[in-house]
Amino acid sequence: MSAPVSRTRRLSDGTPSREPHRSRGRDSVTAAQRQARATSADELCREAYAASAGPVAGVALVAVGGYGRSELAPHSDLDVVLVHEDGVELGDLGSTLWYPLWDSGRRLDHSVRSMGEMLDAAADLRVALGLLDARHLAGDPGLSLRLRATMLADWRRQARTRLPDLKAMTRKRHEVTGELAHASVPDVKESEGGLRDAGVLKAIEASWLVDASTPALEAARMMLLDVRDEVQELAGRPSDRIAPEMWAPLADRLDLRDAEAAQRHVRSLGRRIAHLSRLAWRRTDAVTGRSSAGTKGRRTPALARVAPGIAISRGEVVLDKGTSPGDDPTLLLRAAAEAASRDAVLAPTTAARLVREGVELPVPWPASARDALVRLLASGPGLLPVWETLDEIDGIETFLPEWEQIRLLPHASAIHRFTVDRHVVETCAAAGSLIRGVRRPDLLLVAALLHDIGKGSLQDHSVAGEPMARKIVARMGFTDLDAEVVASLVRWHLLLANLATTRDPDDPATTAELLTHVPDAASLELLRALTEADSKAASPAAWTTWRASLIDRLVSNAGHALGAELTHDLPPTSLPVPDVVRRDTGAVSVEISPHEVGATVTVIAADRVGLLADVAGGLAAMRVPVHAARAWAQVDTEGEWGVSAWEVSDAYLDPAVVRERIRRVVEGTQRMPDLPARRDDELPPIVEVRPDASRASLVLEIRTSDRPGVVHRVLTTLAGLGLTVASAHVSTLGPQAVDVFYVQEVGGVRPTEERAAAAAHAVRTALGG
Incomplete structure (x- = not known):
């Protein structure tokens, strides 16, 4: 069992919180390195400003964004603005200041703006967020101070209208980057729960509408900055994405046990920031009148009792007056169930108090605790945020x-x-x-x-x-x-x-x-x-x-x-055979039915050895990815028919084109795509005979890396051995293909053990095994 890499600590306010692994003294070292990088950049900027003979008054060089916070990563840009009073003439300053900075080899993101232009530029949310961290570098310090005060005042004045826009912009970014806690290649800056979200929380805090900054947020943010520094050092460039092969070396740099420990550490930081972000946005929505709880335009009572010992206040579940956590061991579960079922916030301070002062559940649990757990789990969309709160305050381990x-x-x-x-x-x-x-x-x-x-x-x-x-x-x-x-x-x-x-x-x-x-x-x-x-x-x-x-x-x-009637609707066991196929044994019927994730391609023709291989070949020739397939034989009074249904990602296939490709495969005029050779880092294909899976057929189970033409290659190999496929079950699970074929001799006879072994060997060889 993997040893946990986190431990419980208590914040300064007594709130329990999980703290990911942190090497003793390491945080101070990396923070000092960031400060040293910022100090070196400050000196460079000041020297460049002095050499350009800039004016003493009315002009200032300021750092913004991450540089403004003195949090430069190894490959960060120097994000600077030369700001001036509206009537001040810059002369050559605007064109000469940047040359020493460019010559130093530092990456530079610069602009020149008057105070009036700064206010206009701040209409862009990204610019406005960067200016909240403006810091004086050179020139007129009074102008830098006035710029910062003006930007903060403007932000606070427009917060009720700008924060909803900021939320929408944040959501769009999340849709593209995914969650830091779960993305296969997480971005420690842009992913949900990353450094960008931590900055957004500080902007919410700066609005003075919601208390969004906590000791837990700042601790997680600082540790994530350490991670970003190491990621950029490993990448050797300004990249914030953690590729799968980077986890092991990142663990070494962070003094963690192994790659899994590094993942848990980084993802726990992302989860914490994401959780705090969701909580802050819910509170922001309530303040700006956009709460999903439908409280806009209504005055809510300060404290409304909703269950024994439990109340709701401003959309958050809290303890009722006079409630003592030590008197009821079911209180935490009941409060969590109440919050989740109402899609309300479980107040973190209340939950922390229940964990801190509550008593253990007796064993076995009382019925009220069991009912509360079931109610919590059945709460649908309200479950996740409440569960995350319980996780952050060590509440889950109590039950x-x-x-x-x-x-x-x-x-x-x-x-x-x-x-x-x-x-x-x-x-x-x-x-x-x-x-x-x-x-x-x-x-x-x-x-x-x-x-x-x-x-x-x-x-x-x-x-x-x-x-x-x-x-x-x-x-x-x-x-x-x-x-x-x-x-x-x-x-x-x-x-x-x-x-x-x-x-x-x-x-x-x-x-x-x-x-x-x-x-x-x-x-x-x-x-x-x-x-x-x-x-x-x-x-x-x-x-x-x-x-x-x-x-x-x-x-x-x-x-x-079992003699039971179950209610799930099922597709028909057999499909109607089109008249054109009944009239012409060489005809092929192709129907395409689009659906939510692609289309189903249904092919019906007179059954014969190699029919399924030809259909697979036609789709492979069109380079159509097949996610799943099923094939079977139907027998009626007029003949035996081969039916196959293929799940593909392309919803716009033309049935006539598919028929034409199948015809050309049958005639041998269709050039098939080459099956890529197995790479050295890929596992060899697994081809196994399942002797007990069917009484009437040989069952071949094949697991291999998904590549174009795999199904066609397997079916062609079986057809070459004179074997028919009574039914096929093809599925793709991520990068792996899992295919099962029910194989018979011509006439419906089950192949012998020798034939089974020969078929397995031939298929394995065809797939490069």
Whole structure:
């Protein structure tokens, strides 16, 4: 198990907060280096101003932005403005001042403006933010002081109209850069939770409308500045992005144990700043009359009681008058549930007091604590901000100490867009929208909370998580039977998706394998909902209409086997064969159905050996990325038909063009794209025979790096051996292709073991293994 890299500390006001690893004395060293860089740049600027013989009065050289804060990184620009009174003549100063600075080799971002022009330029939010940190360098200090005072006064005067614009600009940046806590290549400056957001919080503070600056913010900001300095030193240029290969050397520079510790450290800083930013913006919205809580134009009471011991004040959940945290061990969970269900702020000082002065929950928990947890998890969009507050003040460990094992743990799979802990919260939020479809919504929500609790150990997380979940659920006061249901869901939460996407959902052997681990309809219902929530939380690509249809088909088959009727709508098992295909056995029907993430290309033709390979070849020739595919044979009184449905990212394909490409592949006139050779740093392809997966077919499971033409190469190889594909299940998970083929001899006979081994070897060789 990975050792945690954070520890608990208390801020000066007594608020508990997590502090990421910090080497003794290291912060003072890096801060001193930044100050030394700024001092050296100051001297250079002053010497250049003196050499240019600038006027004594009415003109000043000022530093703005990061340079104004004396926080120069190793490769920062010198951001300076030569400002002058409106009537002052600069002579040659404006053109001669910059030459010594350019000659020094320093990167320079400069401008020349009058005081009037400065006010006009400040209409641009980016300029206005930089001027809030204006600092005198040379010339008339009185003018520099007046400039700073004027800019601050102008900012405060227009804050109610400018802050909403600043929020919109910040959101647009976040959409492009992602979150520092979760982005695969985070930008320590521009990502959500980065240094830019810390600067925005200081600008909010400067408006005097909201108290947005805290000791926790400044501590995180300073440590993130240290990170940025080391990133630029590693990159050797003014880059603030942390590439995957930089984590290990960054750990060395930050005196951390390893690359994972470096990730946890940096991402924890980003999460803290992002959390403080969200809290500040909610408070800003309330002040500017743009609160989502609908309080605009209404006077809210100072303190309104909403539950025993709990009240709400100005949109934030606090303790009611006279409430003592030590009298009720359920108070923290109940306050959190109240805030989340109302989509209100759980006041951090209140939450911190509850952690500091509260008493431990008894074991087993009382029903009121259990109900509060379920209500909290079911709160939908209100869950995340409240959970983040609990995380920041060490509140989660008071009722779920196992949380520390997955806190800020990076996911090993590229398909996941969040760290493990955030993924769990997103899974709970997604499960909250599915609770009406299950008979035990409380068990679904608790299973969503615990489904990845086993990660961070050396054992498979599903196996490790099962006994942990059983113990936790029993501690919460659920019955032994409920604990077994949740533990089973944790153990098999990946089973349904794996079977549906890598096996034939209509094969009785697939249903039998599912029912080996899911013994009843209620558990099947819960597993289906957990699978959807888990997939949606991973990434949009993990839950598409295509995947949902495969999972629902398998669930329906399993439900019928159990004698249960499940309500999920399923596509038809067989598709109607077009008349043109029935009349002409050489004809190919192509239909394209656009949907939310691309299109489904459905191809029907008279079945034959190599048909599926030809269709895959036609798509490969068009360089159309295939995200998933399913193929099967249909038999009716008039013949046997090959049907295939391909999920592609291009919603604007022309059916006639696809038909033409398939025809040219059949005729051998289509030049196929070369399959790129496997790189040295790529794992070799895995081609395995699954002898027990089907009674009627040879099942080949293939895992390889996703490259153009993989499916075509596999199918062509099988066709060359005289083998037919009864059904195929193709899926792409991030950079990996996971393809399963149900293979038969001509006539529907299951291949022998020798033929199976030969097919596996031939496919492995074709893929470069």
